[in-house]
Amino acid sequence: MENFPVTEMFKKKVKNMFYGHPDTDVNGPGDEGKTKIRGTVTLMKKNVLDSTDVKASLLDRFHEFFGRGVSLQLISATHSDPANGSGGKLGKAAYLENWITTITSPIAGEDSFSVTFDWHQSMGVPGAFVIRNYHHSQFYLKSVTLQGVPAGHSTVDFICNSWVYPQHLYKYNRVFFSNQTYLPHQTPEPLRKYREEELVNLRGNGKGMLKEWDRVYDYDYYNDLGSPDKGPKYARPVLGGTQEYPYPRRGRTGRKPTKKDPKSESRLQFLSLNIYVPRDEKFSPVKFSDVLGYVVKSLFQVLLPEVRSLFNKNKNEFESIEDVLKLYKGCIPLPNNDTLKKVRECIPWELIKELVRNDGERLLKFPVPAVIQEDNSAWMTDEEFAREMLAGVNPVIISRLLEFPPASILDPKVYGNQNSTITEEHIENNMNGLTVEKAIRNNKLFILNHHDALMPYLARINSTGTKTYASRTLLLLQDDGTLKPLAIELSLPHPQGENHGAVSKVFTPAQEGVEGSIWKLAKAYVAVNDSGYHQLISHWLNTHAVIEPFVIATHRQLSVLHPIYKLLHPHFRDTMHINALARHILINAGGVLENTVFPREYSMEMSAVIYKNWNFTEQALPADLLKRGMAVPDSSCPHGLKLLIEDYPYAVDGLEIWSAIQTWVNDYCSFYYPTDKVVEDDNELQSWWSELLNVGHGDRKDEPWWPGMNTVAELKQTCTIIIWLASAFHAAINFGQYPYAGYHPNRPTISRRFMPELGTPEYEELEKDFSKAFMKTITAQFQTLLGVSLIEVLSRHSTDEVYLGQRDTPEWTTDAEPLAAFDRFRKKLAEIEHKINDRNEDDRMKNRKGPVQVPYTLLYPCTSGDSKNAGLTGKGIPNSISI
Template sequence: MEHWGLCSGLQECLSAVQSKITCHLHASSHHALKQCLIKGEIVIDHSPGQSGPEKSASVQVYSWTEIDPNTGKGKLSEKAKLKHVKSQKSDGTRTTTYEVKLYVEPDFGIPGAFVIENHHNHKFFLQSATLQAPADQVINFDCRSWVYPIKMTKTNRIFFSNTSYLPSDTPKALAALRQEELKILRGDGTGERKEWDRIYDYDYYNDLGNPDKGHEHTRPVLGGSKSFPYPRRGRTGRPPSKKDPLTESRPEMINLDIYVPPDERFSPKKLSEFIGNAIQASAHFLLPEAKTLLQQDSSFQSFDEIKEMFSKTRSQQVEGWLTEKLRKLLPDELFKGIIHASKGNHLMFPSPQVLTYNESAWKNDEEFGRQMLAGTNPTRIRVLESIPIESRNGERSLINESHIVNNLDGLTIQQAMNQWRIYIVDHHDYLIPFLSRINSNTKGVCAYASRTLVFLRSDATLKPLVIELSSPGYSDGEKISRVFLPASEGTEGALWQLAKTHVAANDSGYHQLISHWLHTHAVVEPFIIATRRQLSVMHPIHRLLDPHFKDTMHINALARSILINSGGILEKILFTGEISMELSSELYKEWRFDEQALPTDLLKRRMALDDPDNPIGAQILFQDYPYGLDALDIWSAIWTWVMDYCSIFYIDDNSVESDGELQAWWSEIRNVGHGDKRNEEWWFKMTTLNDLQQALTILIWTASALHASVNFGQYAYAGYPPNRPTLCRSFIPPEGTTTFGEFLKDPDKYYLEMLPGRFEMTLGIALVEVLSRHTSDEEYLGQRPSSQWTDNNEVLQKFETFKKTLQEIETKIRDRNINPELKNRWGPAKIAYRLLHPDTSNENRRGGITGRGIPNSISM
């Protein structure tokens, strides 16, 4: 069976097709005409409790080879209604296959697009379509979008085939349709968006606060100012709040239906599974037996009491109570989907991996250091460049040579520095300006800014050397600092454990707000909006990037609704509280798109060596940096795939520079999507093929592997809060004080009271449980939802090469993880580093907390 794609002998192919066409007699009530049959299959998902569209939907097809002289567009067929063929239920949704038969004139040509009208009462999710033209020509359509009733949209919906064209190569029959579709997607920038609007536009983060609820819910607008720069988000157009015209109003209740364009919305299966996971994780807040303890916000009395959270299975009676509560709270269709998605799950937290092998391993100094290289935030550590350490304002750190000179395994400080063996995890300068506000809140948070130095031993494990904790003094500009040295026993050992806990709280805040949210979720959204607005779905770069944008705008919208908003989850659990997003804006000032390239990042942190002979330009500094070593392999594979793909469509630099859609896309990203960075000189010029390959590799890397590395390992480590607390409720007591005396009486009690309260701890565990779960409809790097995602055979061959490369990387990672010389691959906690294991074999297909797999997109 022949597939249509770009072909040098196009006219010859068309002539051959015309000679093969078999026409059929189609009788009408007036006369008989010779007509040709186009058959097709339409695959549709719909939510539980809702019927499929059946004959309430109709299809028309456009020719891409023959033009209607009256419209200047491809010839358009008559309408044909859908005919039900078969249905099947799966994971809370119903998938139905429909048949469509269209009769066209013999000179109609080959279909290149179709329009569908939905006259049903409900929206449905159109998965794919396949049309079979005369002479057995098969045209595939990868749709994956919601189609809303025409009574809402007032217009039909167009889908283009899986053939890609640069703008200059667009068939004349499709050129006007291409431009019309882009115009619709851009909208006019006015009005409040309705659920069914397919319009992409930009806005500031002006919807985080809710001043109508009170002054305590006022938050600054992020984006559009020097004080608070930020990437743009998708515009919803809600009216301004009553008390502040610059702040967008928010619904009174938690809103899970915040607007995102239909193409960005979760599928029915994903939505029910996501909410089901969230409710399962949050059940601890709904259970009567937990209500009193959580309201008291009491501390845990022992480590065993914390561990009991992972060992008690709720009774069937309690689960039945929760089910009835959900039945009353949720719409019937959503309730059915959630119950199906959560079937068999018990209302308990699974045991985090950090407790599985050795319940005390998290206290180990080696494990503390290993998590800097292979934990949830492995991108903050860097080589220390000088001692003494100087702050941005020239102030010197209290850390000096005497603190570390005797702990360098026989090396002098100069020798260790020359060999790049002293590292720093720095959460100091950026936090100092915010600490007074953080520590003056009414929630009892006690936070320091921190610097932590570690030493790279000969076996590549990291040995902590010293921790410096700083807080503002009593007068402006004054700073109080303390230095803590490693100790394993007695009072000094207990103080050292407290210091490590404060460092972990700093790192948790930075990880959640910067490494995770800002550097992946937030910075990618403007690229998605620009792609939809400026690159036609027929554009080869749109087709390349599309799987890497799946569900990102929807998950970001949910985050703005319940996670990063005023009073949201992050404000409740992180030590940064209500200034969390302000801090994120401050650190966006340091963000550079070009430095998000993995080799550039590693070289900047001096975790890799410049290697001109290496195609990617960098060689890892030492082999037992699990994140860095695996990441370079993945980066190299993505880079090669992008280079191979682009070379199929772009023959030279001029073809890049002359691509009008591409240039408009890049200009909009720079000047609008990341408009607060528009004047920066580091942006790629987008005048060469290399510029394009670099930009696309960074974007795909960020959306896939970088996000996977900072997201899906969260529960393994942060699921046990003593290992990675999100805040501390006590400072480290100075000697000679009453508090210090209380600490000496019972160091463990002091430590437990310093940890987050029962409420924050439970909420934090619930959050990382949801974030760490893969959903069952996840698509992983090297995978596409259909083998017919493109009609270009050369692209498919290159994609198979990419997939094979990823499979080879999987073998490398498995071999590394069984190599006893690579101690950081497991560490004392015995958690294998698999966060950058691509999982091309579909081992993750059922979803869940697996600690491995690189989804194509930021979909969680």
């Protein structure tokens, strides 16, 4: 077809015969002043991303052959047309050139096409364009660059980064704007109409089931976690919209309600990953292949009950701690060949081929987690147990002890006396000569407190097969900057009822004999609490869930021309998609999370109750450190804070990253908002903030701690917190998952039996074989394999990651000062990298590496950002919550 000689007249006749008249064009006056504008259009064809879509590719070439392909019409930013509703004058439609003759390689990334526009100098400067795709398939439009633009503008750049579907699927024109930045009142009048219409299109009408080509950002409750039609076991409460279970909003899909519960939304089939999010929010092809690998590698065990039963029939146990090491050294042998045969019968080979070695006899080999790379047993030390509260995967819970014994804030009318039973006699003989009173006065006592958060749910959690406690752990700050555990309190609800208070036992450090084994078990129960709280609250709720409303509101209320949209948009990349997939296969009823963390089916419900205590302003790192008592105000110190544990790696590195973000945001916002009045008069900004409070986080809208949006300072504070949460905070609590928790004995997620009592067979077993008793207490084999598979993928950086201090395109704005400020930000992050390296090599800072010799790099920015940072590096701060 490409070599067939066809005259232009013949093509025009056939074009008119098939399609009627071409686009209606509005031309400039007369021939005098006519000029040509040359354009370069960079896009990615669908058939590059989907090599099986041969039909679409052939149909697209058929359309091109008859001259009806992809058209672009420039819109004047300087001259309005009354006949166009005062919108900018439209130039004559121009078509992409050489689509047929451009041979696209299946492995190619992008193609560039030329387009030539007829323009009139009297129409001024183009500020936007309309694109119409008459092809059969969609394509990804990356950018358009115009050359030879009149009126002194030699080039105009349009950064698009959007999927363009066939024109018949849209009820409006797709419009893209140049990379100019305008506050609403500064928008050139010819572009104002298009700016406002685009926001209306993105909001949708709130009706119907959304399709993949819909570009609608809308809100809904978390009503899609349960599957009530499958039976009561799979029913879950709706999260959001009630005082009992408040929750941030998620993106709406519009699926039909379930039959048994009209308040719950029906779910997709398990193997379907085509859950709706706006198409531009979906992963890149590279990223999506990573997620598919996760589905194949992690979830095959829960696709069919038969597979789980295979593990249960074969005891589902590690016989010893050493057995776990086989995951990384030689894999786990399947019990027998019959078991492997049954697995193959249950699940298609394509889904398990990555799990089974070529010899077909061994299952699931994993990379060696960092925590055991240097030493297989250092994780068991008291020093490492405490150090990970400062530099591990969840270093955001520990707080300074302000009163002794620790008191509960649970309502005594409902829960009775929940105050701690730890006494001075329990701990003072291990406090280096200090009294409790003096240690508190000198800021030496700290606590890891998981008591009040868990106690209200503990009776229900322990009815599921889990057997765990609510815990308090007291620690003493040593002269060398390390923490020493003093006591662990494990508590259960009173057997006569929760209103009778807690039944507690206190355990103190021991190294030898059965007492040493009991102490190790006590630490394991604490690790179980911390692991579950980390996944549900620190990680899911405090990053993924709370950020999604910001993503939705930003697209609904802030134009792409808006400076705050340009500031925040990089920090929302992939978040809606990873959250949608999480609702589909991770946090749903019977999903991976319920199978691998101790709260089981109460996991998400418990997170909703804890959301009642969430406070947006306290998500700022300095405010969080002050709240937890880990720092005190001190104007003589960097960042205006004095850390009470000087060698607190998360806080030390985090404050430098926080300060760099804050400076960047201050410089950027000051350029566009010189006065408070500019903030007050910005109607898009005010609508954005109002919608966030009243809808996105509507269940917490009346809280007094929300900042206003009346001053430049409030705008800066808000944007800094958003960027911190989406980038550095998420990095700190996500990418250390596999390095520390990939070895489950270090951070077990479930406990299956209580502390052994003297005189019982369990106690005798503990005396004889600690390793076997320990493994029978913590996460079973099936859940370990599932959990480790999950966090291996969640801890990986994709090869197309965009890190803090980077943009996916250097032409994201035309304003020189913001570009200069961003360059200063990038250079500051590079300086912080050098400081982190120096601190990690300083032997005086014992909490930087600890007994396991794992340097703290979870807040290492990785400003170089090349592909060598991909994978399980344990460092790097992506711009967004992208995994």
